[in-house]
Amino acid sequence: MVAVLGAILGYPIYDLVRLSLQRYGLFELIQHHGVYIGLHNFGSVLHDGVFWHTLLRTIVFTVANVGLTMVIGTLIALLLVRISTWVRILLTAGLVLVWAMPQVVAVQVWSWMTNSENGVVNYILTKLHVGNYFQHNWYVSPFSQLALVTTLVVWGALPFVAITIYAALSQVPHDLVEAAEIDGARPWRVFLDVTMPVIRPVLLILTSLSILWDFGVFTQPYLLIGQGHIVPANYLMGIYLFEQGYVKADFGRGAAISILMLVIVAALSIVYVRKMVRIGDVE
Amino acid sequence: MTRRRAGGAAWNTLGLGVFVVMVFPVFWMISTAFKTDDQVNSFTPTWFSTTPTIRHFTDAIHRPFFWADVKNSVIVVLVTVVIAMALAFLAAIALAKYRFSGRKAFIVLMIGIQMLPATGLIIPLYVLLARYHEVNTLSGVIVTYLTFALPFSVWTLRGFIIGIPKDLEEAAMVDGSSRVGAFLRILLPLVAPGLVATSIFTFITSWNEYIFARILLNDQAKETLTLWLSFYLGTGRNTDYGGLMAASTLVAIPVVIFFLLVQRRIAFGLTAGAVRG
Numbered sequence: 001m002v003a004v005l006g007a008i009l010g011y012p013i014y015d016l017v018r019l020s021l022q023r024y025g026l027f028e029l030i031q032h033h034g035v036y037i038g039l040h041n042f043g044s045v046l047h048d049g050v051f052w053h054t055l056l057r058t059i060v061f062t063v064a065n066v067g068l069t070m071v072i073g074t075l076i077a078l079l080l081v082r083i084s085t086w087v088r089i090l091l092t093a094g095l096v097l098v099w100a101m102p103q104v105v106a107v108q109v110w111s112w113m114t115n116s117e118n119g120v121v122n123y124i125l126t127k128l129h130v131g132n133y134f135q136h137n138w139y140v141s142p143f144s145q146l147a148l149v150t151t152l153v154v155w156g157a158l159p160f161v162a163i164t165i166y167a168a169l170s171q172v173p174h175d176l177v178e179a180a181e182i183d184g185a186r187p188w189r190v191f192l193d194v195t196m197p198v199i200r201p202v203l204l205i206l207t208s209l210s211i212l213w214d215f216g217v218f219t220q221p222y223l224l225i226g227q228g229h230i231v232p233a234n235y236l237m238g239i240y241l242f243e244q245g246y247v248k249a250d251f252g253r254g255a256a257i258s259i260l261m262l263v264i265v266a267a268l269s270i271v272y273v274r275k276m277v278r279i280g281d282v283e
Numbered sequence: 284m285t286r287r288r289a290g291g292a293a294w295n296t297l298g299l300g301v302f303v304v305m306v307f308p309v310f311w312m313i314s315t316a317f318k319t320d321d322q323v324n325s326f327t328p329t330w331f332s333t334t335p336t337i338r339h340f341t342d343a344i345h346r347p348f349f350w351a352d353v354k355n356s357v358i359v360v361l362v363t364v365v366i367a368m369a370l371a372f373l374a375a376i377a378l379a380k381y382r383f384s385g386r387k388a389f390i391v392l393m394i395g396i397q398m399l400p401a402t403g404l405i406i407p408l409y410v411l412l413a414r415y416h417e418v419n420t421l422s423g424v425i426v427t428y429l430t431f432a433l434p435f436s437v438w439t440l441r442g443f444i445i446g447i448p449k450d451l452e453e454a455a456m457v458d459g460s461s462r463v464g465a466f467l468r469i470l471l472p473l474v475a476p477g478l479v480a481t482s483i484f485t486f487i488t489s490w491n492e493y494i495f496a497r498i499l500l501n502d503q504a505k506e507t508l509t510l511w512l513s514f515y516l517g518t519g520r521n522t523d524y525g526g527l528m529a530a531s532t533l534v535a536i537p538v539v540i541f542f543l544l545v546q547r548r549i550a551f552g553l554t555a556g557a558v559r560g
Binding site for chain 2: 003011012013015016019024029032076079080082083084087088090091094095096097098099100101102103104105106107108109110111112113115118120123155158159212213215216217218219223237238241242245246251254255258259261262265
């Protein structure tokens with residue numbers, strides 16, 4: 001049973017490695033076997049300027065998204081502790097509702113809210129005197145496009161992060177916090193010295209998970225920027241892989257890109273894997 | 284944390300502010316869906332429609348392929364859930380109850396699979412399914428979803444099974460139950476909540492899945508509902524946002540209902556089980 005399951009799960013990985021060492025295009029797809037060409041695919045990817053630009057852009061994107069998600073998520077969790085019960089129930093219900101929204105649905109709502117003709121975001125920003133956003137087009141530059149994708153990704157990720165951190169906060173001992181406050185510790189110090197050590201493991205796991213989700217993100221940028229407007233200047237790794245491997249039907253090269261992505265992600269979130277393996281082994 | 288400062292007016296106002304900002308997109312989707320075309324296209328937004336219409340909803344469900352794609356989504360989701368639960372339950376028992384060689388390797392593999400960004404597997408899975416002529420078939424999509432549903436389900440169910448004391452099962456066998464009898468009468472009822480939670484979670488992830496459906500299915504009659512929604516606007520310049528929001532609401536409704544049912548259970552299982560919500 002377990003062996004069969006292991007095979008089902010492990011086979012795609014084995015296949016991925018084999019593919020990356022082959023020339024495998026449409027012709028080979030029909031023939032059902034590729035031609036071994038060693039590390040040529042990796043060489044070609046690593047010599048592609050677009051790859052390096054995309055990698056750098058994706059890292060900046062990931063840092064921004066994970067950073068915003070974790071900081072705002074923690075702040076919302078801390079806020080949940082301080083508000084009265086009815087506000088907490090309301091806010092939690094709201095967060096769960098947002099959490100439940102399918103990504104593709106959220107993308108459609110975003111495109112409606114930010115359309116340049118009569119998007120409600122432009123209307124609100126103008127009314128709030130943030131500036132004149134009348135018919136402002138958010139989809140003109142790669143920076144603006146990816147900033148918009150960031151708002152969408154962070155909005156979607158916040159509920160899970162905030163609710164999980166809130167659950168972890170309930171583990172923080174009351175008396176310790178009170179003792180620190182009586183001793184005259186400032187809120188910031190209380191947070192760093194008393195709260196932080198307790199919730200650190202949860203923060204670590206959440207950060208690792210966020211890194212691997214945001215690094216490989218595809219649906220939101222692909223659909224929000226729009227198929228017709230995806231260009232190398234706004235590629236993220238997930239989209240680069242999709243365009244190079246699937247759209248161009250160069251599956252060998254796509255496999256090489258996948259492996260490079262997986263290695264980078266694995267390196268970034270090794271903490272999480274080690275922790276999970278330990279949990280699985282101990283119990 | 285101390286509850287002493289709980290309920291300050293300033294904190295409550297801030298909490299309500301966060302609520303409004305977070306929920307606004309969902310509110311805006313539903314509110315737009317019920318507006319008339321004039322209200323949708325106006326430069327000054329209408330917050331609540333005083334003359335709500337369900338015309339956008341009737342338009343959406345009469346769009347080409349809506350019902351065909353609903354059927355596809357339902358088939359994919361149901362088959363994935365049933366197979367995943369059957370396999371995951373057995374594997375979880377093996378993992379929780381028995382020590383076997385390669386157990387650790389299996390755990391690493393299972394967690395490793397979950398670690399991979401799904402995007403990283405589109406190429407090998409596409410090539411693999413093409414080899415067996417499973418591209419553009421629902422069965423190909425189901426097999427793909429199983430590779431993702433299984434690790435999470437095994438991991439979560441394992442947690443439920445570990446919680447059951449071995450003595451309970453043994454006591455039943457001492458009392459004359461067969462192994463199967465002990466399994467049916469003792470183990471199954473105790474794991475049932477776990478099975479419900481993981482089924483619903485598998486349901487939600489399969490219903491929402493986009494990238495693999497996009498890559499594997501290229502025939503409108505075979506698409507899932509997520510794909511149908513993503514192509515709603517088409518390439519035309521005249522965007523029917525009222526219809527789009529009504530369609531979005533329809534796609535979101537089943538997920539929201541089921542999600543609300545299991546959220547409490549999943550929220551805590553997630554940090555241990557780890558799959559995107």
